[in-house]
Each structure stands twice: as C-alpha cells, then as structure tokens.
Amino acid sequence: MGRKILLIEDDAETAGYITKGLGEQGHVVDHAGDGRDGLFLASDPGYDLVVLDRMLPGLDGLAIVRAMRAAGVPTPVLILSALASLDQRIEGLDGGSDDYLVKPFAFSELIARVNALLRRADGRGGDATETRLVVGPLEIDLLGRVVRREGRTIDLKPREYSLLEYLARNAGRVVTRTMLLEQVWDYHFDPGTNVIDVHVSRLRRKLDDGFEMPLLQTVRGAGYRLAAA
Amino acid sequence: MARLPTTARIAALSILLALLSNLALIGFIHFRTHDDALGALRQRVSEQADVLADLHASGGRWALADAINHALRDDSTLIVALVDGEGRVVAGNLVETRLADFHSSGFQTGELRTRHGTRPKESGFVVRTFPGGDMLVSGRSFDERLTLQRTLERSLFVALALSLLLGVACGLLIARYVGQRVGAIVDAVDEIGEGDLSRRAPVLGGGSDAFDRLSARINRMMDRIAALMDELRVITDSLAHDLRSPVGRLRSRIERALATEDDALRDQLLAGVLEEADALTRMLTTVIEISRSEAMAGRQRFARIDPAALVGELAEMYEPLAEEAGVRLQVDVASPQAIMGHRQLLAQAMSNLVDNALLHGASGGCVTLSTAPAGPGMVRLGVSDRGPGIAPADHAEALRRFGRLDSSRSAPGAGLGLALASAVAHLHGGRLELDDARPGLVANILLPLDTRPAAS
Numbered sequence: 001m002g003r004k005i006l007l008i009e010d011d012a013e014t015a016g017y018i019t020k021g022l023g024e025q026g027h028v029v030d031h032a033g034d035g036r037d038g039l040f041l042a043s044d045p046g047y048d049l050v051v052l053d054r055m056l057p058g059l060d061g062l063a064i065v066r067a068m069r070a071a072g073v074p075t076p077v078l079i080l081s082a083l084a085s086l087d088q089r090i091e092g093l094d095g096g097s098d099d100y101l102v103k104p105f106a107f108s109e110l111i112a113r114v115n116a117l118l119r120r121a122d123g124r125g126g127d128a129t130e131t132r133l134v135v136g137p138l139e140i141d142l143l144g145r146v147v148r149r150e151g152r153t154i155d156l157k158p159r160e161y162s163l164l165e166y167l168a169r170n171a172g173r174v175v176t177r178t179m180l181l182e183q184v185w186d187y188h189f190d191p192g193t194n195v196i197d198v199h200v201s202r203l204r205r206k207l208d209d210g211f212e213m214p215l216l217q218t219v220r221g222a223g224y225r226l227a228a229a
Numbered sequence: 230m231a232r233l234p235t236t237a238r239i240a241a242l243s244i245l246l247a248l249l250s251n252l253a254l255i256g257f258i259h260f261r262t263h264d265d266a267l268g269a270l271r272q273r274v275s276e277q278a279d280v281l282a283d284l285h286a287s288g289g290r291w292a293l294a295d296a297i298n299h300a301l302r303d304d305s306t307l308i309v310a311l312v313d314g315e316g317r318v319v320a321g322n323l324v325e326t327r328l329a330d331f332h333s334s335g336f337q338t339g340e341l342r343t344r345h346g347t348r349p350k351e352s353g354f355v356v357r358t359f360p361g362g363d364m365l366v367s368g369r370s371f372d373e374r375l376t377l378q379r380t381l382e383r384s385l386f387v388a389l390a391l392s393l394l395l396g397v398a399c400g401l402l403i404a405r406y407v408g409q410r411v412g413a414i415v416d417a418v419d420e421i422g423e424g425d426l427s428r429r430a431p432v433l434g435g436g437s438d439a440f441d442r443l444s445a446r447i448n449r450m451m452d453r454i455a456a457l458m459d460e461l462r463v464i465t466d467s468l469a470h471d472l473r474s475p476v477g478r479l480r481s482r483i484e485r486a487l488a489t490e491d492d493a494l495r496d497q498l499l500a501g502v503l504e505e506a507d508a509l510t511r512m513l514t515t516v517i518e519i520s521r522s523e524a525m526a527g528r529q530r531f532a533r534i535d536p537a538a539l540v541g542e543l544a545e546m547y548e549p550l551a552e553e554a555g556v557r558l559q560v561d562v563a564s565p566q567a568i569m570g571h572r573q574l575l576a577q578a579m580s581n582l583v584d585n586a587l588l589h590g591a592s593g594g595c596v597t598l599s600t601a602p603a604g605p606g607m608v609r610l611g612v613s614d615r616g617p618g619i620a621p622a623d624h625a626e627a628l629r630r631f632g633r634l635d636s637s638r639s640a641p642g643a644g645l646g647l648a649l650a651s652a653v654a655h656l657h658g659g660r661l662e663l664d665d666a667r668p669g670l671v672a673n674i675l676l677p678l679d680t681r682p683a684a685s
Contacts, residue, residue, distance in 0.1 A: 084513075084514045084517060085514070085517050085518055085521050085526075086518060086527070086571075086573050086574060086577070087521065087526060087527045087530060090530065090573070102510075102514070104506070104510055106503070106507070159545060159546075185542075185546060187573065187576055187577075187580075188573055189518075189573060189574075189576070189577040189580070190511055190514070191577075191580050191584065193550065193584055193587075194550070195546060195547060195549075195550050195580075198549040198550045198552075198553055199546075199549050202549050221500070221503070
C-alpha cells in the first residue's frame with residue numbers, strides 16, 4: 001500500500017517532519033529542496049503524488065504545477081502554503097493543483113488529504129460510469145440517489161446525500177471537517193464552529209439508528225470515517 | 230530658458246491678454262473712422278508750397294508777396310507767411326512768435342495762430358527757406374472732420390497706454406491673489422508632510438471656488454488617511470494585545486504539560502495547546518482576509534450571484550446547528566435580484582453574522598436570514614435575532630476590528646466577525662449596518678445590484 005510521493009519543500013525541518021510522518025503511513029518519500037530539482041523530479045511520471053511548498057526560493061511553486069500540466073504530467077499535486085487567503089487558495093486550485101493546504105496544518109489533515117488524492121488517482125480513468133457504491137451493509141444507487149442499509153431505504157436530504165456519497169467514496173479513510181466543507185459545500189473558509197459536526201451527527205442518526213454496528217465513526221482530533229467493512 | 234514662477238506667468242498672461250484685447254478694439258475703431266484725410270492735406274499743402282516756391286524763384290520776394298495777399302482773399306483755411314531774414318513777416322496771415330525756431334522742413338502738423346483766428350488752429354504746414362534768407366511757411370488749417378479724427382486718435386493712444394497700465398495692475402493683483410491662495414494650501418500640505426496630520430487646508434468662501442474645492446478634496450483625503458492611520462494603530466495595538474492572551478495560555482499549558490507526571494493530564498493539556506494554536510491560525514487568517522478585502526483584492530473573482538440562493542445555502546448549512554441550540558432558523562426572501570460578488574467571501578461574511586446571532590441571540594429562540602431590495606440599486610442580506618441586541622451607542626465598537634463588548638468578553642471569538650463582514654461589504658461597494666430589531670439585533674449587509682444587462 002506504500003506509494004511514491006515527491007515532496008518539494010525548502011524548509012528542512014518541515015520537510016523532515018513530513019517525510020517522517022508520510023513514511024510512517026507506509027509511503028516512500030523523495031525530497032527535493034529547491035524548485036529546480038523539484039521541477040526535474042516532478043516530470044517523472046513514476047510518482048503517485050507531488051506535495052509542493054508554494055513559496056520556494058526564487059520560484060512560485062505554482063510555476064512547477066503549470067509546467068507539469070503543460071508537459072502533460074497528470075500526477076496529482078497538493079500545495080502546502082503559508083499564503084492563506086481565500087483568493088490565494090482559489091488561485092492555487094485554479095492553477096492546476098488538486099488540493100491546497102494552508103500552513104500551519106494539522107498532520108492528520110495532511111494525511112487525510114494525501115490519502116484522498118491517492119485514492120482519486122487510483123480511480124482516474126477507471127470506473128467513471130460507476131452507478132453503485134457499496135460500503136459494507138450500505139448500498140448507494142448513484143443514479144437514483146437512493147441509499148439502502150440492509151435493504152431498508154434511508155431517507156436523506158440532498159446535502160446529507162452528498163455528504164454520505166463523499167464519505168463513501170473515501171470509505172475506510174479519515175475525512176476531515178475542512179475537506180467536507182470544501183468538497184460538499186464548496187466553501188473554502190473555516191466557519192470556526194461545529195457546523196459540520198452537527199450535519200454529520202444528523203447523518204449518523206439516520207444511518208446508524210436501529211442498527212447494531214455504527215458505520216459513521218468519529219476519529220478523535222482528525223475527522224470522520226465511514227467504516228469500510 | 231529659465232521658467233518664470235507660475236504667479237509671474239499668470240500675471241504676464243493676463244497683461245498680455247488685456248493688451249491684445251484693447252489693441253484689437255482700438256484697431257477696430259481706428260480702421261472704421263480713419264480715412265486718409267491727412268494724406269490729402271499733406272499733398273495739397275506740398276503742392277501749394279511748390280507753387281509758391283516756384284513763384285519766389287521766378288519773380289522774387291515781391292511777386293510771391295503779391296500772390297500770397299491775393300490768395301488769402303478768398304481762401305479761409307490757407308495759412309501762409311513769407312518771412313525775411315530778420316524774422317519780419319513780409320506777407321501772410323500767420324501770427325507767430327516762435328518764427329525763429331522754424332527751419333526748413335517737410336510736412337508737419339502743429340498749432341498755428343492766424344491774424345483772424347481767436348485761438349491757434351491745428352494745421353499741417355511746410356517750411357521752405359530761400360537763398361537770401363527769406364523763409365516761407367505754407368500750410369492749411371484742419372477742417373472739422375480732420376480735427377475730430379485727430380482728437381479720436383489721440384484719445385485712442387491714451388486709452389491704449391491706460392489699458393496697458395491697468396493690465397499690468399490687474400495681472401499683478403491676480404498673481405498676488407492666486408499666489409496667496411495657493412501658498413496657504415502649500416503651507417498646510419507642508420505642515421502635514423512634516424507630520425502634523427491634524428492640519429487642514431484653508432476653505433475660505435464656503436467651498437465654492439476652485440481653491441476651496443481643492444482644499445476640500447485635500448482635507449477629505451487627509452480625513453481618510455488619518456482614519457486609516459488610527460485604524461492601523463488600533464489594529465497593531467489590538468493584534469499585539471489580543472495575541473498575548475492566547476500565547477499566554479499556550480505557554481502555561483505547555484509548561485504544565487512538561488511538569489506533570491500524569492499522562493492523561495498531559496494529553497489533555499496538549500490537546501488544549503493544539504486547539505489554541507488552531508484558533509490563533511484562524512484569527513490570523515481572518516485578519517489577512519480583512520485587510521485584503523479592504524485593499525479591494527479579490528474583485529477579479531466577482532461573479533453573478535443570486536442573493537436568495539446564497540441565503541438559502543447558509544440557512545441549510547446552519548439549520549442543524551440552530552436546531553441543536555434550540556433556535557428556529559427562518560428564511561425570508563423577497564424579490565431577489567442578482568449581484569456581482571465574491572461567493573466565498575460573502576458566504577463567510579454571512580456565516581459570521583449567523584454565528585453571532587446563534588451565539589449571542591439564541592435566547593430569543595428565532596434567527597431570520599433574509600434578503601430584500603434596500604432602496605434604489607441596492608439589496609440587503611440580513612441576519613436578525615431576538616436576543617438582547619446591542620445598544621445603538623455600542624454599534625461602532627462592535628464593528629471595530631477586535632472590538633468586543635464587555636457583555637461578550639467571556640464568549641469565544643476574537644472580535645473579528647463583524648469587522649470581516651464590514652470589510653467584505655466595502656469590497657463590494659456596500660456597507661454593513663447594525664440595527665435594533667426590537668427586540669434583538671439585525672445585521673444587514675447592503676450591496677449594490679448588478680447593473681449590467683442580464684447575461685445571456
């Protein structure tokens with residue numbers, strides 16, 4: 001399950017901390033300390049993911065993403081940056097990167113996002129015509145937007161359905177609150193309250209009430225996970 | 230060429246203009262009144278002198294004297310005198326005391342007195358001298374028209390001189406006045422430049438003339454700069470001040486975590502450290518967002534937005550949270566029109582207002598999200614609660630960055646929510662208003678409508 005990840009980061013301490021953390025997750029991390037080496041390595045299609053600091057000495061990390069995309073390298077890119085304003089984040093996403101994480105970040109947030117990107121890379125080109133998602137006893141009909149658990153239909157509001165679909169596509173992996181906010185609501189700001197938690201606990205009540213095994217789990221200090229089995 | 234000072238150039242220009250316009254006027258009058266009467270007189274007098282001189286040459290002194298006496302009998306404008314070498318008038322009607330001053334000359338004009346006339350008359354004449362010492366003064370007095378014309382021309386010349394004088398005086402006066410007015414403004418700006426931001430440019434006449442308008446503009450600019458400087462100072466002070474408490478909490482938790490032997494307590498303390506660090510990051514992000522909005526960054530991301538849809542989305546997002554807090558969340562959408570806006574920032578601003586309403590107004594049991602037309606070309610996005618509200622006197626403090634009312638000091642938050650909403654409203658060319666909802670607080674974001682023709 002180990003994957004090859006390229007980390008382009010000029011700050012040695014941050015780089016060491018990320019390399020160690022991703023290594024503990026079973027990934028192999030190559031590290032480039034400046035933009036030139038980074039750009040050279042990033043054009044190698046052998047990487048499953050590029051994690052990129054936006055502010056490199058003498059170079060905007062976004063330029064590397066643009067160069068990769070221009071050269072037809074499809075490797076997913078996660079930008080790490082201290083440039084934290086909404087517009088800077090949207091600019092990063094518009095610039096061809098797949099995700100944007102603001103420094104300082106919680107490591108659990110980085111892991112969750114890395115895993116989501118790796119999963120998405122797996123699915124790319126594959127089951128685009130997928131019509132059904134199955135997570136353990138849960139069955140989601142993507143065309144009819146109908147959810148069943150052990151044959152019993154679960155009535156969901158549209159937003160609850162989107163929430164469940166995103167969790168189900170990342171089944172077995174931790175999904176953070178900000179990821180949900182960005183992916184399900186398309187809001188890129190932090191509301192700072194537990195607004196997401198309340199939505200999830202509502203969904204959990206509909207999903208798990210009356211069943212023995214809880215499917216929608218809270219992962220302390222990180223986020224939520226829809227049990228894979 | 231060295232450039233003259235501006236005031237001197239203004240003076241020179243006004244003098245030149247006065248001179249030119251007077252010259253044009255005088256030239257016009259001269260052109261319309263002048264015919265060459267003087268030229269005709271000159272020719273007649275010259276010919277007459279030639280004839281008389283010929284007579285003297287051919288017939289001598291006495292032949293000429295006879296001819297003169299003869300001619301004077303039936304010619305009233307003729308002025309003539311034959312003078313001998315001792316200055317005695319031999320013949321003619323000229324009565325002149327300064328005959329000794331007369332020298333041979335071509336045509337000239339001057340006042341000559343005749344034997345019959347009561348006063349000297351304006352005349353044109355020629356003086357000839359003959360070998361042997363005789364001198365002939367031969368001329369004619371001006372007729373009335375020529376006299377009038379001469380008077381007019383003289384008056385015009387005087388007028389021209391006067392106008393030049395007046396022009397110079399006016400020019401100097403204008404230059405002095407302009408110089409004084411500009412000087413006063415320059416003095417004020419200089420003092421401001423040296424650091425006295427409270428100094429203002431003088432406004433003299435109720436703001437009606439150009440200098441007053443310039444002063445008023447400078448003053449308005451200075452008011453804005455002073456307000457911004459104040460705000461900046463408050464922000465820096467408050468940022469430094471507001472960072473102290475979370476950093477202090479961080480520090481004490483880390484200290485206790487290092488000191489404790491109890492693993493469970495250490496975990497709990499470290500979790501608190503994380504939370505505190507996250508809150509700090511959030512606060513800094515919001516500060517950045519506020520200053521970017523105030524610097525008008527992000528307008529290039531404006532897109533057409535339906536305010537009703539935005540309000541609907543937020544209501545849907547906050548409905549579960551409200552329910553948990555025991556608050557009924559209502560939506561009131563009236564005839565919405567599209568606006569041009571930044572969806573993310575507007576949503577964040579509105580979410581801050583809803584957060585505030587749920588935090589401070591939950592006791593009222595009801596929070597309403599609404600959108601409605603608000604006067605010509607404006608739309609209102611409002612959040613109202615039925616809680617205790619904010620006293621009107623405290624509204625300004627509530628809107629201020631890091632402004633926190635004593636009543637809410639204990640509640641979480643950095644006091645940036647309303648400041649962000651206000652900055653976002655400004656970014657959109659609108660404003661944030663707080664009002665009494667009787668009971669409760671209503672916060673309205675007023676935004677200009679999209680005035681472009683409907684997109685296809």
